Structure formats: C-alpha cells, structure tokens
Amino acid sequence: PECKGIFFKYGIILKALHLITTSSALKGAIQLGITHTVGSLSQKAERDVLMQDFYVVESIFFPSEGSNLTPAHHHGDFRFKTYAPIAFRYFRELFGIRPDDYLYSLCNDPLIELSNPGASGSIFYVSSDDEFIIKTVQHKEAEFLQKLLPGYFMNLNQNKRTLLPKFYGLYCVQAGGKNIRIVVMNNLLPRSVPMHLKYDLKGSTYKRRASPKEREKDVPTHKDLDFMQDMPEGIQLEPDNYNALSKTIQRDCLLLQSFKIMDYSLLVGIHNVDQAYRVRVGAGDSRGAEGTVTPDQRRPQAQKALYSTAMESIQGEARGRGTLDSEDQWGGIPARNSKGERLLLYIGIIDILQSYRFIKKLEHSWKALVHDGDTVSVHRPGFYAERFQRFMCSTVFRKALKSSPSKKSRGGCGQSVVRRLAMGNAPPAAQSSSHTLPDSRLVYRPHLIQSDVDTESGKE
Structure with missing residues (x-):
C-alpha cells in the first residue's frame, strides 16, 4: 500500500509535468x-543599458482561466520569466529587429519543431518565417549566459564581425515544479536552402566521427574525421573571403578564450549550387541556369535580423534587407570544392555556453589517460581555441589561388604540410599566403582517419 501511494503521487506529478512538457503546450506557453x-x-521608455539591467528577472503568472494581465488559455497554469529584458531589447535593436517583427515571427504562426535535437538533448524550434531558432538550455547554461551578457554587450558594440550566436532573448517556463529555460537566437541554416552536407567541427580527432544512427538521417551531421575523409583538400575560398573568415575566427576564439569557454563547434552547412542545378535539370526544370542560384523554388524574404547571415558575419556589413537576385544575397559564403563545384556555405560558432569548470577538467584528465590528451575535444580554453582556429584555417578552409585555380594541390594545406598561424599575434589576413611551413605539431595525418573506427553516438 505504501508503494502504491508513492507511485500514485508520482503519477500525479508526471501528469502535471506532461501538461506543459508536451510540445504543443510548451510552444503555446512560449x-x-x-x-x-x-x-x-x-x-x-528607451534609455541606455545599465549594469544592473543584465541581472533583472521579470516574472508573470499565466493561470489557465486568465487574469487581468494575461489571457485565458488551455495549456495549464504556468509562470513565465524574462531575463535581462532591457539588455535583450538593446541587442534586438542592434541587430535591426523591430518589436513587431520579433512578435510576428515568433508568435503569429505555430513554431516548427526540428527533428534533429542534437547530442545535448536540447529541443529546437524554428519560427515559421525561418528567422529565429528557439533552443532549450540547461540551468547551468542559462546561468552562464547571464554572466556573459556584460562582456557580450561590449563585444557587440565594438565588433559586428562575429560568428558567435546572436542572442535575442532568454526566458524560462515554469510549470508543475519544472523549469524549462529557452534562448532565442539567429537561424544559421535556413530551411529554404537545402543543405547537401552538414558538419559539426571542433578541431578534435578523438571519436569525432558521425555514428551509424546519425548517418541514417537524410542530412546527417558529420564530424571532423568525416570532413577530413570527405574533403581532404578542404573548401576553397576566394582570398578576400578567406582572410575575412580567418580574422573573424581568430577574434571570436580570443574572446571565447578570455571567458574560459571551450567545447564549442563550428557548424557548417554546405549547399552545392551545381548539384542542385543538376537535380533541377534532371527533374525537367530549366530554371536556374549556369551563373544563377535558386536554392529553392520558394524564395525566402530578406532576413529581418542584420549581421545574421554568414557573409555579414565575416564582413561586418549589414545587407539583409536587400533584394534576393544574386547568390551572395542568399547569405551564404561562395566557395568551391576540389571538383570546382560552386558552393554556398552557412556557418556559425555554436555551443558556446560551456565554461571550463571542474567537471570538464576531470573529463579531460580521464580521456587523456586512455588517449592522446591533445586530440580530445575537452581541453583547457587556450589550447582549445588555438587548435580550433588552426584546424579551421588550414584544414577546413583553404585560400584559392586566382592564378591557377585548377591546381588543387596548391590551393591550401596538404595533409603533411599546413599553414602556420600566429596565434594571438598578427591576424591571418596579415600573413603571407605564399609560404607553407612543415610543422609536425600541426599535422592531421591520414592514419588518424583510417585507424579511427569509433561508432559511439555521444557528443565528444
């Protein structure tokens, strides 16, 4: 009888939680x-942001029957908390997002739940107009973001050129004794542009291969070893774009290092323009001839948020409100693969809400006992930032040579020779692109690809 009573009480709690944790109820509450x-x-009233604004938390109760402040609804009683509302209002204004646009995007039509939650277990929603991503975050991550806000504020004021997430709001839904914290961010991978390849890259080689379960998806998220095997000659960028991207990655890594942040990734979505054209021609669609780009028959509207596309992120110039009549205005960074096919890259640094806390130090120490400590993803922030930048700017992205683009072997770093980057000194853009130096410390060798047979699905 005593056990039955416990299970009965536990069942009531689970039922109460179910009222709000069901997808439709959570979306409605948000x-x-x-x-x-x-x-x-x-x-x-509009005013300057003060230091205390970063620590304000506002709360409002939403009873299902409604109140003099809130409407009646059918989602069950819940409480809604808003963190640093004045500060986030400033961030939205900085990115050119008007309040009515923000409301219309997030609240006018039902939110769309993404089917790929990721290894973190977070739930992702995207607004119907493809503009914003809503992600559930853990308590520690939300707490860490609050601590980051003053530094984030300073960085955005000083520099619009960044691949870091654009945070537009931090909220919490409370119901049935459970807190569900969510953050609103820019959408890196627009659904209207089909991604032919997708990578989550850290610069680590330890167990950094997509699991068999992940590979079964229509567009799986591959990892570092997969990229090195799929694209050993890297992605070719025009010199100006390569220099801008390298400098942006360097600045972002220095900032993340200063906050002792690690375990972040570069999310890379690749739209193959020529492959998409061949598919359309094969389907009997003659539109999208050579030289034009039509990623989807549905032409999306211009981005509401400024500095939110991949090109804007590396150039620091807002072009999001222009007309969509050329490939650069789709927001992707133009590039080519080793076959010479035209690509559009959609990139951004994700998962930055991981500080190098004690538990991460323990995790690295344990992994270092069973594997080479310098190849695991969890590492001290300084080493992590240097390795991340080196991998992205020498292995993933290569500077295309204008004089002879067909000579792919000269288009960047090989597998035994890589370009030396001055970490923390002169930016990559200022260094000579005509010299490569052998450095055994910086080599990503082919045997790592062949020897790694990891099939684990956990995020490393």
Missing part, C-alpha cells in the same frame, strides 16, 4: 509569454 513580455517592454 508564444504567450513572449507576446506579453515584448508588449509590456514597449511601454518602458
């Missing part, structure tokens, strides 16, 4: 909460 907080924020 939309109600954001509608209220943005509306109430519009009544507050």
